Structures are given as structure tokens and as C-alpha cells.
Amino acid sequence: MKCILKATGLKKYYGEGETQVRALDGIDLEIEQGRFTAIIGTSGSGKSTLLNMLGGLDTPTEGSIRIGNTELAGLNSEQATVFRRKQIGFIFQNYNLIPVLTVWENIVFPISLDGREPDQKFIMQIVEMLGLESKLDSLPNNLSGGQQQRVAIARALASKPSIILADEPTGNLDSKTSDDVIGLLKMTGSEFCQTIVMITHNPEIAQMADRVVRIEDGKIAV
């Protein structure tokens, strides 16, 4: 299968000298297109740092990241922002919805930022899959945690990114809601042929992935 995301010799060090933290200490990782990869590891092992690097939200101390044919280090910050918005959908544990915007406005917000027209038909398909049709005019604070996370998923999918990066997306949800959300994410992922990379502490969710990568002390455990 085609490799869509490749990290080579990835290192991220914070600080210097005795207090230096080696959050990532030499990661080589290839992610295949269309697959669901779970990233697991103990707290502080480097999972979020890795995901942030893979999505270009932070820059490595050393090493390179290639997404498709694009080398992230070759982009200036403006190009990187545009690239991220088009190619990557992010989902975070805390949903990161904008409280003063309605559900619909939240979903289309990243697309409007790019000055693009939202594909209304496509987005309504996602909205229906996620069971959000009746909530489009609501404000996020009036929704349950599971509903808010579904809005965040819809927002991540709406710009048709090739990669979804999710950092503990179900960390704040009960187990039933969490299973539903992961099920929906897997379904939309396979429907739209998206590559999913997800950090999880939950072994049951990791079991649903095509591949599990364990991080230990900033390295991939073998």
C-alpha cells in the first residue's frame, strides 16, 4: 500500500543540559494510506509531541516529515498553515469548538478561513452520518460531550483531508459514546478513504485499529 506519511529520524528535545527532555528521540515511521493507526504508550512517552510534529503543528529538533510528496520543512509558516488546513483534519480531546459559532458554522469554519466554498452536499452527508442534522443551529455548549466530539469530527472531515490526526478524541467520553464515536470515525474514514492516526489510552479502541504503534521514552517500541 502507498505510504502517505513518513517520519525519518524525528527528534524533539526541550531545554538543554541536565534538565533536557528528549520527548522524541529518533522516530522512523511510515503510515500507509487509508489505514487506521493507533498510537499508544504511557503518559509522557511522547505521543502528543509525535502527533503534533506529524501534523506540522510543531517543528522537530531534527529529522524530517513527508506528507504525500510534500516535505514539511520545505514550507514557510503561511504555506504550512494552508497545507495543514487542506490536507489534515485534527481532532482533540477537548473538541476545540468555537463557543459563539453554531454547529454548522463550526463545521465550515476552517473551509471559510481558506476562502473556499464549503461542499454543502458532501458536508450534509457527513452531518447525517454523524446524526447531527437537528443540531446544526445549536451552540456547542448546548450539546453533550459526545455530540460536541461528533461536531469536531464533522469539522475535521468537512474539508476532505487525506489524513485525520486525533489526540485522545474519546478521552472525555463514556465508553458507550466513545465506541460510537470511534465507529463513526472508522466508517467515515473508510467511506472517504482517509488515513487515521489516533492516540489512545484505551486498549479496546487500539484493538479496532489496523495497526498499533507503541511509543516508549520517545522511541518506537519493538
Ligand SMILES: Nc1ncnc2c1ncn2[C@@H]1O[C@H](COP(=O)(O)OP(=O)(O)OP(=O)(O)O)[C@@H](O)[C@H]1O
Ligand atoms: N512544551 C514543552 N516543554 C517542555 N517539555 C515538554 C513540552 N511538551 C512536552 N514536554 C515533555 O515531553 C515529554 C512527552 O510529552 P507528550 O505530551 O508528548 O507525552 P504523551 O505521551 O502525549 O503524554 P500524555 O499521554 O500524558 O498526554 C514529557 O516528558 C513532557 O513533559
